Amino acid sequence: MAAVLRRAAGMRPLLSVRSGRSMSCCSWRWRSSSAQERARQYTVGKKIHGFTVNQVTPVPDLFLTAVKLNHDNTGAQHLHVARDDPNNLFSVQFRTTPLNSTGVPHILEHVVLCGSEKYQCRDPFFKMLTRSLATFMNAFTANDYTMYPFSTQNSKDFQNLLSVYLDAVFFPCLRELDFWQEGWRLEHEIPDDPGSPLIFKGVVFNEMKGVFANNENLYAQHLQNKLLPEHTYSVVSGGDPLHIPKLTWEELKNFHATHYHPSNARFFTYGDLPLEQHLQQIQDEALCKFSKIEPGTSVPKQSRWSEPRECHVNCGPDSMAPDPAKQTIYSVSFLLGDITDSFEAFTLNLLSSLLVSGPNSPFYKALIDAHIGTDFAPVVGYDGSTREACFTIGLQGIAEQDIKVVKEIIAKVIDEVIENGFEQERIEALLHKIEIQLKHQTTNFGLALASYIAANWNHDGDPVEMLQISENMARFKQSLEDNPHFLQDKVKHYFKENAHQLSLSMSPDESYLKNQAQLEKEKLQEKVNSLSMEEKKEIYKKGLELIAAQSRPQDASSLPALKVSDIQQTFSLTPVEMTYIDEVPVQYCSQPTNGVVYFKAFTNLNTLPEDLKPYVPLFCNVITRMGCGNLDYRKQDQQIELKTGGMFASPKILQDNDNLDMYEQGVLFTSHCLERNLPDMMHLWTDIFNNPHFDDEEHLRVLVMMAAQELSNGIPESGHLYAAVRAGKTLTAAGRLQEMFNGISQVQHMKRIAEKPELLTVLRKLPRIKMHLLSNENMRCAVNATSQAIPEVSTEVEKFIRNIPGFGKKKKDKKLIRTNITEKPLNPEDAGSEVSGGSQATKKIVFSSFKACQMKTHFQLPFPVNYVSECVRTVPYLNPDFPSLLVLARLLTSKFLHREIREKGGAYGGGAMLSHNGLFTFYSYRDPNSIDTMSVFQKSIDWAKAGKFTQEDIDEAKLSVFSTVDAPVAPSNRGLDRFLLGISDEMKQKHREQLFAVDHDSLVGAANKYLTTGHSTWGAAILGPENESIARDPTWVQR
């Protein structure tokens, strides 16, 4: 539903992506439809635990039944979506409509999770992360609502989490100390040194500085504030760092009293657990203690302008942007209609896709192909996250003087669309896209639904109408039939004849960051100067008090918890079948894919010359977008949209399971389609492998600019990952390649390409890469489909393999295997047996005796916060110490690093993790500190070595590891670990048993053995602002 289903703009999660639970969850099993059947038994008017049923609606296309209820005494609304999916979800959302930029809803979102009446301990939310098997836990502050969702597959866990969530939002302690920690406070730079200067601290304060360090976020915020200047949308709901220090504790408590009330609440439950039980718990533990109020939180409609408006704002320069002289963003936004009109919203959403999606859309042709900028503006297309929707179109990466040109093009395109409409085939492609998205199963469907309906429901729209996507589609088709100008009329009405439009430009100003820092300094001075001696003493005392509270051992025994014994001893197996088309292995995995076929292929790049390797990510980016066979790139895109759910290529570095000096390098091709379109999809792959087009330099430039811009924009969001990849660069051979493909080196490489005046030399490299990569030599394929479809699929796959280059070559003709390549059995069951001489399939693995060495790199970037990472080379997946290190990473995160880096240090996130690549990684995210955080990493190791943790701590860390290990896998991805990494179910079971067996000794042992060795196995990297102490230290490399 991506065309229709998108996350509200400006949503801010409490947890950063890394410290949060994996979003990839949910296997729904194709069992009897008992949950749905049960739900259909409810009758309108039925009373259940204080609620009254007022609507029951089956939605067969999504395999669900929606039940709408109201709470009699408070007016709270409840929507239950019954579906035979064990990954049950709960969410409660409140309409939060602030009228200032102090970030009060955002800070409140943080503080309510810091302790409640029943669960008095500090931070029950974070403590529950390790006491539960939740597949998702988080909280979000959007523009005009705040949402608290969780999901889990375990019914006991559901009740536990529900209890904690209900108590948190309705009966929070809202302690002053928590407000200081999470919101803002004045404190001495070194809290126990009253001689050190007073500065602003606080989690949200730093979080928002990080948010607005990203120019895309800054632009989106200005856009909304200026297009809707009258009410809650004119302020920054997340908090403007310069306004946050105005918020008082009293104001926070008042905001809670008026907004977090059942009369202002919407409850959502999803999955196969019985509704009655949910309702009873919600009634008994929360709603029975309230009566109705009039919350008065609704948002009035924006009064319409009689004339378009124009506005200009400034931002900081982006040092990674492709062309420093072209960093202006410009767009035009139109205010559309009320989002609660579901069909109109559906139509405008589709219209937006037709206008801006893909190389065949009129705005792409007119703006992107004109080479004026690098990409569309950061906000583009339909946005239904505010009460009235808007549509935005524009470019980023343009020269300031080109604004006028862009403006004229936009007006011209609108006129042309009104005149000519859209090609029928494009409308069909779009409807096909919705059809396949409805059938494609994801692992977080409940969460996707909750987000999908949130904005509409928040303004009293009907969420059930939004779920009836097929009805909306039918009505859309009918409208087009009744009136062939249906879409053109909309364009005329909403764009041509709409005076409520805003032209917004943003360009960098060299002094912007300095000015911002100066403004913050002035605010700080103002605050400090107004303090009496008494107040200063009080601040010093409170600072010490906060540290003492943060350091005190916590009694979390009031919190409910699952036990290690609640974890299943075994897991459900995923049988696969391996066949061979001559020498090409094909893995089949039959799954309830709902009529969708998933095809993947992996080819290695062992023979690729070194000088071409940095171009592999670019090759992957463009290979399905440059045209193939007799299709130019536009026709190819049209065909992909009409016949498939997408065709992609991505570079992969696959670490060997038992040797850190071995890895597989290659490219993974992925795609899916409806069963009926399989021959078309495989035909497209055949054309791409045989005859990809590498002749259009102009189009390559468009793709290069977009890719470079996207990479540069992604750094503030993923800075910790870039730091981690860099820190691992000198530790393993795979790590070095990883940096080349996915690290800062790649961002810089793409920037250099984007700056080239001509791309012919780059273009000529692509066919050379193709020769090494697009062949069936060293290829393996994987198919996930329904068992009925597999016979037909195998015919098509065979045809594909036989029709692409490389097939039929005799073994002796193949290129000589280079000395650093070794062979291993492809099937994990064959491991240990002799490789040579048999008919066994093998994979070719790079073997390099890599000499790890220490390197510490500081990337100076114009950010107000740091991303810090340190990596340690440890052991591969099959090493018996791997499970201990895995548990150790969770233990360090939840029992040490979270407290020191987030609570005390004021960073948005921090922790440790161990990946399949064998690198044990410490990281921090949006961190005001840098070197200090690295000493926290060291202290955490001392803490682990000293073994100052309990059996309960270990059990919690295990639970947390298992919530990832047992996270549901979508039918499209089952068997993928085996296909790519050669991890069999038997290996997984053994690993599982080893995890259960991890104990105090093995954890202390692992910390001693791996985390305290010499520097040669350590690497570090920091992304962040100028840093005097690093600059003085010769052991650091400055970039």
Ligand SMILES: [Zn+2]
């Ligand atoms: Zn936050």
